[in-house]
Amino acid sequence: MIQMTWKKYLAGAGALALLTVIAFVPHGLLDQTSKPAFCNACHPMHAQYEVWFLTGLHRGIKCVDCHLPNNNEVNHLIWKGIDGTKDVVSFFSGVYPDHITATGHAKTVIKQNCIRCHNEMVSRISTGDRDCWSCHRRVQHNLNEFSYRE
Amino acid sequence: GPSEPQPIKAGLIRDSEFDPKEWGKVYPLEYESWLKTKEPKPTGKSRYKRGWDTDKIMYDKLSEYPYAALLYNGWGFGVEYNEPRGHHFAIIDQVEIDQSRTKAGGVCLACKSPYHKTFVEKHGMKYLTAKFKDALGMLPAKMRETGPSCIDCHKNTDMGLTTNKDHLKRGLKLIGKKDISRQEARIMACAQCHITYYVPRDREKKVAGDVQLPWTGGSWGNISIENIIADLLTDFQRIEWKQKVTGFDMPFIRHPEFELFTRQSVHFRAGVACADCHMPYRRSGSYKISDHDVTSPLKADLRACAQCHTESATWLKDQVFVTQDRTVSLLSRAGYATASAAKLIELANTRRDAGAAIDPGLYEAAKGAYLQAFLRLVFISAENSLGFHNAPETGRVLGDSIAYANRAESLLRQTLVKAGVDVPMATPLELAKYLAGRGEKKLGFRREQEFMDPFDTQKYFTPPVAKGL
Amino acid sequence: GPSEPQPIKAGLIRDSEFDPKEWGKVYPLEYESWLKTKEPKPTGKSRYKRGWDTDKIMYDKLSEYPYAALLYNGWGFGVEYNEPRGHHFAIIDQVEIDQSRTKAGGVCLACKSPYHKTFVEKHGMKYLTAKFKDALGMLPAKMRETGPSCIDCHKNTDMGLTTNKDHLKRGLKLIGKKDISRQEARIMACAQCHITYYVPRDREKKVAGDVQLPWTGGSWGNISIENIIADLLTDFQRIEWKQKVTGFDMPFIRHPEFELFTRQSVHFRAGVACADCHMPYRRSGSYKISDHDVTSPLKADLRACAQCHTESATWLKDQVFVTQDRTVSLLSRAGYATASAAKLIELANTRRDAGAAIDPGLYEAAKGAYLQAFLRLVFISAENSLGFHNAPETGRVLGDSIAYANRAESLLRQTLVKAGVDVPMATPLELAKYLAGRGEKKLGFRREQEFMDPFDTQKYFTPPVAKGL
C-alpha cells in the first residue's frame, strides 16, 4: 500500500515532466505511441491486446480511442502524458497488481468514448447511471478461451 | 454515427392521457413494439411457458400440473387457469375466462386497466365491489380492452419511469423502501403487477377494499416466502377461499416474480433488471429502443442475453432448461405430496364425522404442516420462470414444501390407523374427478399438455393407479 | 495474469521418479507452491469448509452435522470423520485418524501414495489386503508421508497431464470416455481422487481387490446419483458396512466432486475446469505458474474467479454463500428426516423381535425408500462444495432425499401403530449417545462446530428434545 502511494507521487511528478516533453515532440512519436502495437509492447497489456484483437468487434479502432479523452486535442495530450507516465512508472517499478483494473477516471473516459462514437445508436435511450459494458461485456478484456463455444 | 443525440421530446403528451394511441404519435417505435404483444410468439422455443404461440393453443395449467386441479378445487383457479398470453390480452382474458375467476369484481382491474387508480379515487367501494362486467362498463368504451399502458410505467413529461399502482406504493411502505435508482425502476415497472397480492375480505369473504401486498416483515431484496406466509396467516382479511377437499379456509399466492427474483438471485445481485431481459434494446434503424413486446426471452431467441453473455443462444437456452427441468421435477414431488396429504385430511374428516376417534393433537399438527407445504408449493407454481429467476431459492422452497407435506402425511397416517382406518401405501388421488367437466366450458383433462417428471422419479411416489388419470 | 508462461524443460526428470524433490529441482516454482499445501490457510474466509486454518483447529464433520453420527454409526466414518486439510496431509491424516477408518488396509493408499499403482502391479492382493501400517511400511522410508505428487498428474517427459490411477482408467472405460482434451485433462487430474469409489468385498466384507468406481450406466458429463445408486445396489461386492441403528448392510459414497460438477453444472457446461478455480495462474517473479497450493478459492481471496468475473471478490464470496446456505438448510432437512426414519426402523426391529406384528409389506417398502434417501443424503454430504459446484442438481438430489426419507417415515409410523406401538410426533434421536466417547480418542460432541440451519426451519421438524443433544 505504501508502495502504491509512492507510485502515485512518482507518476504525478513524471507526468509533469512528460507533459513538457510532449508539447515539443515530433508528431511521429505521437502516432507511434497511439498504435495498439505500442501498448502491446508491454506484456502487462498483452491480455487486453489479445482480447481486443480476437473479439474483432473494435479491431478497427485503437486503444487510445477508448482510453484517452477524445473530446479535444489538449485534454487528449494531457491525459496521454499522465496515463502514459503512470503506465511506464508502474511497469519499470514493477509495482502493479496481478489483476489490473480500470480506475474510476478510466471508466469515465471510456464511457464518454462509447457515447462519442455511438451517440446516434444510444440517442433514444437513457444512458443514465450505467456503464455500457455492464451489458456489452464483450468490450471488456476479460474473455477466456471458453467464450463463443457452441 | 454522426448526428447529435435527440433528447426525449417533452410536453407533447397531455397530462393524464390514458390512450396509448396518443403516446404513440410521439413515440411511434415503442408504440409499435407495444402493439406486438398481441401477436402470437414462435412455437416450440420455450419448454414450459407455452401458450398463445403461433399454434394459437391456450395451455391449461391444471392439465399441465394435474395435482393443482385437486388442490385449487373450490374456487375459480380450480376451474380455469391458463398460461399467460401477453399484455395485450390482460383484460380480454378476464372476459373470456370462466366467470368464477372474476367473482371479486372491479378490484380485479387493478393490474389490468390503467384507469384503476383513478376509479378507486373517484368511486371507491362502489367500483371495487361492482360485478366485474359492470366495473368494466364504467371504463371509457374505447379503453375496455386496453391492458398495461404507457401511463402505467411512464411520466408523460420526460418519459421517466413511474408507477400508476397504489398497491405498490403501499407495499413499498411496508418494506420501508424509499429512493428508487434507475436500475431499480426498471424492476419496479414490472413489480406493479408481477407480485403476489390478496384482495382483502370480510368474514363472509366479500371484497372489503383495494388490492394489498402481504409483505409485512420483508425488506428490499429480502421478501421471503416465510414473511409472506406469516403475513397471509395473520387474520381473516387474507382468507380468500375454502379448499373443497380439506374444507380449510385458505389464503392464496399469485405470480410472485418480483419477490422470488429479488431474494438474492444471482442476476438481481448482479444489478440486472426485468427490463434487461424482457425489454432488451432492439436496433431500429440507426438507433436502438427498448423492445416493448414483452415476452419470454426464449421466444425472442435470447437476444437480451447475448450482450452480457458470450455463450451461444443454444448454450443459454439449454442452461435455462437445466434449471427448469429440475424445478419441474421437484414441483411434481411437492405437488403430489401435498395432494396426498389433502386426500388423507379429507379421509380423516369423513371418518371423524362418522364417529372415528381422530387424535386432535396429531390432526392439528398435520393441518399446520399442510398449510406450510401448500403455500410454498403455490409460491413456486405461481411464479412464472420455473425456477430460472432464482434457482437456489427455488430449490430451498420446494425442498421445504416436500418436507412439510410429508410431515402432514405421516401424522395423518398415524392418526388414521390409530382410529382403525387403514390406508393403501400410495394415497388414491382420484384426479380424473377434479379435471373433468370444469366450469361453463366443461373443460376436461388435456393429456397432451401434462408435464411429466423430466427425471421420471415421481412414478415411484405416485403410481398411475394412485393418480387416477 | 500479466506474466509469461514458464518454459518447459524436457528430459531432465528420470522415468518413474517418484520424489517431488527431484521434480522440484527442474521446476522449483511449482514445487514451492506444492509444498505450501502444508501451510494452514487464513481463518474466517470460508463459512463451511473450515479445518486446518491458521487457528489450527481440526473440524469434526460428525459435530458439524450431528445426525451423521447416528447414520454412520457402525464403522469408521461414525467414529472420526474430519474436514480435509490439504494435499500434504493425505497420508498423515490416515495415520493420525482413528484406526477404525483404515481397517481396509493397503487399498487405502490408492489416492494417497503415488506408489499405489506400481505396488498393486508388483505385489497384488498381498499389498492391497495388508494391514494399513504394514502396507505403509512397504513404501520407501522417505516417501511414507508423501501424498499427491508430481508423478500422479504429470508426464516426466513434457510435463503434460496424465493419470497414475488405474481405478480412473477402469472408470473411464465404464462410461466409454476415450480422448481427453486439454481442458478435460485439467478436470481429470483431480478426478483421479475426487470421485466416489468402493472397495470391492467378499461376502464377509473382506477386501477383495483394488478400488472400483460405481459408474455403470453413466456417460461423460452425465453420471447421475441414480446411476451410482443402481450400481451400488447390484450385489454384495459393493456392500462395505453394516449400519448399527437399522442393522442394514450398506454401500457408501465419498467425495463425488467430479460426478456432481460434471453433471451439467453451469461452470462445467461453460468449459471451466477444477484447475481454473483451484490452481489459478499466479505471478511468481516474472513468470506465471499454476498455483499448486490447492485449496478453497475463498481462502485464496477468489483470485481464480477474477480471470473470468468482473464482480468484486466480496460479491462472488457472498454469491457462493447464497448457494451454500441453502444447501446446508436442505441438508439438515434431509439428514434429520433420514435419521428419524432410521430410528423408527430400529424401533420396528426391536418390537418385531419382541413379537409385534410388523407388516412385512410396509416394512420392505419403507426399507427401500430409506436406502434411496440415505445414499442421496451421503452423496451431497460427502461432496465438498456444499452445492456450489452444481446448485440446481444439489437442490434436486436433496429434495428427492427428503421425499424418500419421509415416505419411509410415514410407512413406518403406519406399520408401528398398526402393531400397537405408538410413536411421539417428533421421533427421539438420542444423538448424544452417538456423539459421545467415539473411538480411542474418546471424541465427543463439539457444540461450537455444529452447523445450525441458516434459515432456522429445522427446529420445527426436530425440536431440541427430539434431537437429544
Ligand SMILES: [Ca+2]
Ligand atoms: Ca405465453
Ligand SMILES: [Ca+2]
Ligand atoms: Ca480444509
